[in-house]
Amino acid sequence: MDPQIVVDALYYGGAYALIALGMTVIYQPTRIVNFAQGEAFVLGAAVGFQVVGLWQGSWAVAILATLGAAALLGVVMERLIMVPVRRSGSKYAWLVATLAVALILESVFALTYPEGYLSPAALIPGDLVIGSVMIAWQKILVIVAAVVIMLAYDQFLRRTPYGRAVRATSFASGTALLMGIPVKRVILLSFVIGSVVTSLAGLLAAPVFYISAAGGLLFTIKGFIAAVIGGVGSPSGALLGGLIVGTLDVLVPHVFGGSNGNFYVFGALVLILVLFPRGLVGRAVAASR
Amino acid sequence: MTTFWQRYYRARPWALRALVVAVLALLVLWPFIIDFYSYNARYYVGDVVGFAMITAILTISLNLCMGYGGLLSLMHTGLQLAGGYAVAAMAVRLGLSPWWGLVVAIVVGAVLAAATLLVSLRATYLYFALITLAANLLIMEVGRSSEWLGSDIGISNIPLPSVFGRDLSRASLADVSIFYWIVLGTLVLVWILQRNLVRSGVGRAAMAVRESPETAAALGIAPVRTKALLFAIAGGVAGLAGALYAMQKGFINPAVGALDNGLIFFVGLLIGGIATLEGPILGVAAVAAIDFVIRDYGPYRVLILGAVLLLTLLLVPRGIVGSWRGSRWGRPVLDDSGEAVRSSAVPDVVPRLEAAPGTVALAGIGLRKYFGGVKAVDGVDLEVLAGTVHGIIGPNGSGKSTTVSCLTGFLRLDGGRVEVFSRPAPTSAQAISRAGVTRVFQVPHLFEQVSVLDNVLTGMRSRERASWVESVLRLPRHRSEDRTHREEALELLAFAGLASRAQWPADALSHGQKRLLEVVRAVATRPRVLILDEPATGLTQDELAGLRALVTALRERGLAVVLIEHNVEFVMGLCERITVLDSGRVIAEGTPAEVRDDPAVLEAYLGAEPEGAS
Known part of the structure; x- marks a missing residue:
């Protein structure tokens, strides 16, 4: 098999995994699947495009700017989503709230960047050459970033007091509140972390991914699929789910030939879900409130 | 005035x-x-x-x-x-x-x-x-x-x-x-x-x-x-x-x-009011109107639509219909005039069983259920006779509720078998219910958002003969069946003293009324064996009397009633036979008087008698 395909599967997988991780981070304390998550991915790409592409700035500035912008986006998303959800008694309010935020952000990006694709120059240009195989450094960077961020978040959950608070809140938010855990602040923090994680993925993937300014929903769907396959609410599941979706995306069209590719991808998805109705690394998922 | x-x-x-x-x-x-x-x-x-x-x-x-x-x-x-x-x-x-x-x-x-x-x-x-x-x-x-x-x-x-x-x-x-x-x-x-x-x-x-x-x-x-x-x-x-x-x-x-094209459906549904009859139409009308007004704004259209959506969610969080019903103008008018009066006539909907005395209605033979290493139920034998009330008592964690779940198909057995009127019981829970064994759960399982009457009618679902097509077209069979079932449900509610609350949402009832309603709903399935898991918990004296009257009426109609209960006075006063469980085993079985004096029972409840004491 062409090693290029393996690498492609891995870096697609890495990017999807980080979108899925962002969704998982937000899902854990809130039981909300954020359908605006793909917009954070686009935000990262947009900042990179703006700083590195249009302003010819350095990547260091782009990374810092992404961190700031993503944190801000997290706060904004938390306000725009959680306030209506808390006020509404409906079981499905989250769906409309997150879709509405997705619509708003999507059109803001589309209006700001009417050119369409957001692709800045690579952070590490050039290729890694092993014999006859050439692998873009940027792709390797995405893979490494995905693994590092995943491990870091896992350690954060296990080792820090805030991580314990997040886990307690995700297990039983009412009881967590009674134990003195500031649940609302934990939720705000989760939105910020979720947004930052996904935006970083968008920033790093932008030079090698085709990220369209109005394409957030597509990435949301990929991330959602990855998160659910992995079992919503588990970071390692997000990584596994991301890799599976990435592999299917890259491998299946290659094996079965172009036009029918997606057909098998979605067929495989259904098969996985039918065989593992709770996700691969999952526990049972309760309905949101 | x-x-x-x-x-x-x-x-x-x-x-x-x-x-x-x-x-x-x-x-x-x-x-x-x-x-x-x-x-x-x-x-x-x-x-x-x-x-x-x-x-x-x-x-x-x-x-x-x-x-x-x-x-x-x-x-x-x-x-x-x-x-x-x-x-x-x-x-x-x-x-x-x-x-x-x-x-x-x-x-x-x-x-x-x-x-x-x-x-x-x-x-x-x-x-x-x-x-x-x-x-x-x-x-x-x-x-x-x-x-x-x-x-x-x-x-x-x-x-x-x-x-x-x-x-x-x-x-x-x-x-x-x-x-x-x-x-x-x-x-x-x-x-x-x-x-x-x-x-x-x-x-x-x-x-x-x-x-x-x-x-x-x-x-x-x-x-x-x-x-x-x-x-x-x-x-x-x-x-x-x-x-x-x-x-x-x-x-x-x-x-x-x-x-993306499906957004309008979700949005219309949520804005109108989900799970309401009028919601979809009102919601789509609202969204279509908004969309029509902003149709000339070109690229800003999606932005405006999203903002309007969020705003609507903030202003009418429960949808148009929900907000209307929550307001003074739209709230449903409930009849709360009638006092809770119990009618004394046993309604005809309570089934009448003509089984010979001594017929075994429900039998568990060598029931076993293990959770990992825990032997929750470890070889329980149980025979419940038609026309009797059979008590199951035992300390906390002795396997009472697990036994019930085994008998009613909610847990897969690790050993033993269940018989209903001497026939092997089906395996799935709903099939056992259809075979005439209905249970009431230990914690309330009411459908809180729907009316008291609808809760009882849901219990009659398995008896409905009209197909969904007949129901949708409101053909004669559906209509006559619907009418009969409503009358029967009201009779049952009247017997339990809940008739004046029939139109209330179930979550507006008091705790005791909820427990009674659950029993009524179970009776509505016309069971031959009714299993009640701690029905008396938290009931007032008056409500206890209502429950006792209901259970007595069922027994007189020839049903078998299984009663799992902590209220010793209630159990001793009602039951013909009592089975005592401890650590997943039967430690005593007999009439209330026999069980009361059984040394093994005294030990399980009060601890072993110290040696030398007399």
């Missing part, structure tokens, strides 16, 4: 009815009205109002599965696409009448929905949503990769149907209006379908499965069949909407199935 509000509440039903008639008249006359005011009447008839009505039909379908069935479907745009393909293939590719396309579209929608549900049996909530999403993408992909369906370009020049031999043309206002009226008629029919379905046993069964599959099974309702039926009906309606969509637009292509 009547106050303003009393007069208002009396007049409200009539005012609302008049409003509905007025709106319907406006819709029927719309083509004439708009033709008078606008040069572009065809656009306002077909593309604006007609199109919104098609959207409303699809939103009703979504309301059926998401609102009433609790099934989060992300495949509704796909079903719409499939319905569109069906009509396009029939009319354009095969040259048949678009009317046939309409029929095929309904079948295709129903089959696709049922198939999706059946492959995702074990998946719940988000996983179900994801499978429907994948199904949606698959449907789009089939269209994209099929030359016959026009690949990416799709199929255009889909004709309007012909009416009485007249081929409708899109260029003529009269013809567009005729199609508009067809759509309006379909919308009204689909709305009636929704109303009749929701108010029938199918709707109550779906509600029960949505709220708690476990409780539904205990009442003899099969969760899978209920979900499959509801989702298939919703799928058929969605296919129908898709066919109308394709006829209205004149084309169909894979992009129609994209999830």
Whole structure:
């Protein structure tokens, strides 16, 4: 098999995994699947495009700017989503709230960047050459970033007091509140972390991914699929789910030939879900409130 | 003296009815009205109002599965696409009448929905949503990769149907209006379908499965069949909407199935009020109106739509219907005049068993249930005679509730067998309930959001003989059955002293009334064996008397009642025989007097007697 395909599967997988991780981070304390998550991915790409592409700035500035912008986006998303959800008694309010935020952000990006694709120059240009195989450094960077961020978040959950608070809140938010855990602040923090994680993925993937300014929903769907396959609410599941979706995306069209590719991808998805109705690394998922 | 509000509440039903008639008249006359005011009447008839009505039909379908069935479907745009393909293939590719396309579209929608549900049996909530999403993408992909369906370009020049031999043309206002009226008629029919379905046993069964599959099974309702039926009906309606969509637009292509196009359905449903009959129509009307107002803002349209959405969610968080019902103007009027009076006559709906004395109604033989290393039930033998009340007591953790779950099929046995009237019991919980063994759970399992009466009627679901088609069409068999069941339910409620609360939502009852209602609901299934798991907990003396009267009445009718209880006085006073469990084993069995003096029982409850003491 062409090693290029393996690498492609891995870096697609890495990017999807980080979108899925962002969704998982937000899902854990809130039981909300954020359908605006793909917009954070686009935000990262947009900042990179703006700083590195249009302003010819350095990547260091782009990374810092992404961190700031993503944190801000997290706060904004938390306000725009959680306030209506808390006020509404409906079981499905989250769906409309997150879709509405997705619509708003999507059109803001589309209006700001009417050119369409957001692709800045690579952070590490050039290729890694092993014999006859050439692998873009940027792709390797995405893979490494995905693994590092995943491990870091896992350690954060296990080792820090805030991580314990997040886990307690995700297990039983009412009881967590009674134990003195500031649940609302934990939720705000989760939105910020979720947004930052996904935006970083968008920033790093932008030079090698085709990220369209109005394409957030597509990435949301990929991330959602990855998160659910992995079992919503588990970071390692997000990584596994991301890799599976990435592999299917890259491998299946290659094996079965172009036009029918997606057909098998979605067929495989259904098969996985039918065989593992709770996700691969999952526990049972309760309905949101 | 009547106050303003009393007069208002009396007049409200009539005012609302008049409003509905007025709106319907406006819709029927719309083509004439708009033709008078606008040069572009065809656009306002077909593309604006007609199109919104098609959207409303699809939103009703979504309301059926998401609102009433609790099934989060992300495949509704796909079903719409499939319905569109069906009509396009029939009319354009095969040259048949678009009317046939309409029929095929309904079948295709129903089959696709049922198939999706059946492959995702074990998946719940988000996983179900994801499978429907994948199904949606698959449907789009089939269209994209099929030359016959026009690949990416799709199929255009889909004709309007012909009416009485007249081929409708899109260029003529009269013809567009005729199609508009067809759509309006379909919308009204689909709305009636929704109303009749929701108010029938199918709707109550779906509600029960949505709220708690476990409780539904205990009442003899099969969760899978209920979900499959509801989702298939919703799928058929969605296919129908898709066919109308394709006829209205004149084309169909894979992009129609994209999830983004489905936003308006979710949004309309939530804004209108999910799981309400009027919600989908009001919500779609609101969204269509907003969309119409901002149609000229080009690229800012999506932005405005999103902002308006969020704002609506903030201002009317429970949807238009929910906010209306929550306000003083719209709140439902409940009759709270009657006092809780218990009628003394035992209603006829309580089954009468003519079993010979000493007939074994329910038997567990060598029941075993292990959780890992914990032997929760370790070889329990139990015989419950018809016409008796049989108590099961034991310290906490002795395996009482686990025994009940084993007897009623909620837990798979690790050993032993269960017999109902000397026949081997079925394995699934709902089949055991249908065989006549009904349980009441230890913690309340009421359907809190629906009325007390509807809770009891849900218990009668497994006895309904009319099919869903009869219910939707309100045929004689459904109507007579519905009437009888309502009367029976009211008699039962009167016997339990709850008749004056029949129209209240169940969560407005006190704790004791809720427990009584649960027993009443279980009796409504006409069981031969009734198992009550700690029914007396937290009841007042008066409510205890009511419960005692109910249990006594059941015993006199020849039923077997199994009573698991901590209230020793209650158990000793009611039961003919008592089985005492400890650590998953039977330690004593006999009459209340025998059990009371049994040394093993005293030891289990009070600890071993110290040596030397006397």
